Amino acid sequence: MSNFTPLSALAGGALIGLAAAIYILGLGRVAGVSGILGSLLRPRSGDAPAQFAFVAGLIAAPLLMGAAGAPLPPISVDASLPAVIVGGVLVGYGTRLGGGCTSGHGVCGIARFSTRSLAATALFMAAGAAVVFVARHVIGG
Amino acid sequence: MPVVLALVTGLVFGAGLTVSQMVDPAKVLAFLDIAGIARGTWDPSLAFVMGGALAVTAPAYYVAQRRGQAALGPLFIPPRRRLDKRLAVGAVMFGIGWGLVGFCPGPAVSALGFGATKAIVFFAAMLGGMAVYEAIAAPRGPGLTAADIAV
Numbered sequence: 001m002s003n004f005t006p007l008s009a010l011a012g013g014a015l016i017g018l019a020a021a022i023y024i025l026g027l028g029r030v031a032g033v034s035g036i037l038g039s040l041l042r043p044r045s046g047d048a049p050a051q052f053a054f055v056a057g058l059i060a061a062p063l064l065m066g067a068a069g070a071p072l073p074p075i076s077v078d079a080s081l082p083a084v085i086v087g088g089v090l091v092g093y094g095t096r097l098g099g100g101c102t103s104g105h106g107v108c109g110i111a112r113f114s115t116r117s118l119a120a121t122a123l124f125m126a127a128g129a130a131v132v133f134v135a136r137h138v139i140g141g
Numbered sequence: 142m143p144v145v146l147a148l149v150t151g152l153v154f155g156a157g158l159t160v161s162q163m164v165d166p167a168k169v170l171a172f173l174d175i176a177g178i179a180r181g182t183w184d185p186s187l188a189f190v191m192g193g194a195l196a197v198t199a200p201a202y203y204v205a206q207r208r209g210q211a212a213l214g215p216l217f218i219p220p221r222r223r224l225d226k227r228l229a230v231g232a233v234m235f236g237i238g239w240g241l242v243g244f245c246p247g248p249a250v251s252a253l254g255f256g257a258t259k260a261i262v263f264f265a266a267m268l269g270g271m272a273v274y275e276a277i278a279a280p281r282g283p284g285l286t287a288a289d290i291a292v
Binding site for chain 1: 143144145146147148149150151152153154155156157158159160161162163164165166167168170171173174175176184185186187189190191192193194195196197198199200201202204205206210211212213214215216217218219221222223224227228229230231232233234235236237238239240241242243244245246247249250251252253254255257259260262263264265266267268269270271272273274275278279
């Protein structure tokens with residue numbers, strides 16, 4: 001339990017949940033980051049201004065918190081540059097093919113008890129854990 | 142108005158990712174490293190983030206679905222469909238990329254402002270992967286679009 005931070009995890013999670021609640025109750029949309037980014041890559045989307053605003057908020061939030069003096073976590077990417085590129089492409093393609101990511105499936109989908117989202121979340125968590133196991137304890141161990 | 146609400150949503154979401162430290166790939170990988178359970182190095186924080194989120198989101202979805210519409214317009218909730226190969230293959234591909242680096246889409250966006258080179262490269266590669274999907278695998282034709290399917 002080296003770096004377990006249950007309180008900030010619960011508090012941050014509640015904020016993420018609040019954001020998803022505002023999005024569905026206010027705009028009637030699922031707050032799925034991959035779906036929103038993917039839509040922005042497609043032409044003729046009437047939702048584009050709101051989607052850009054959402055993305056701008058995601059980027060601005062930590063900057064505003066830092067400017068206000070809040071402590072910011074580090075961004076430690078230990079993966080090599082080629083792994084970062086391959087990983088990015090897989091995350092981009094996979095979340096669009098699978099119809100969602102940690103927010104769309106993992107939070108919003110499970111919140112409405114969607115079987116597809118439960119299955120997707122179980123699969124991407126298992127795949128992620130398997131890759132970490134191989135990378136750290138088979139190849140790297 | 143939708144733009145303001147979307148901006149507020151993004152800010153609250155980004156604050157949540159920052160407070161919970163999910164913007165840090167090392168924190169996420171420490172959760173995915175289940176061998177850490179036996180070694181005493183496992184970090185279950187991510188499960189608490191999801192739990193905290195679901196405690197707020199689940200009641201909100203219940204209310205939204207009962208009301209049948211949102212404050213500013215209709216509800217766009219994906220139709221209930223069966224599990225299919227696209228979902229399974231996509232989720233596994235995503236999981237492999239997630240495990241390689243520790244970024245999923247939300248944190249990859251919020252990490253941009255920190256200026257780390259690898260975070261920016263990851264974001265660009267992720268958009269590239271999405272663009273490839275649009276070019277070769279997105280559903281075509283009228284009716285159901287990718288936006289309707291995106292959960």
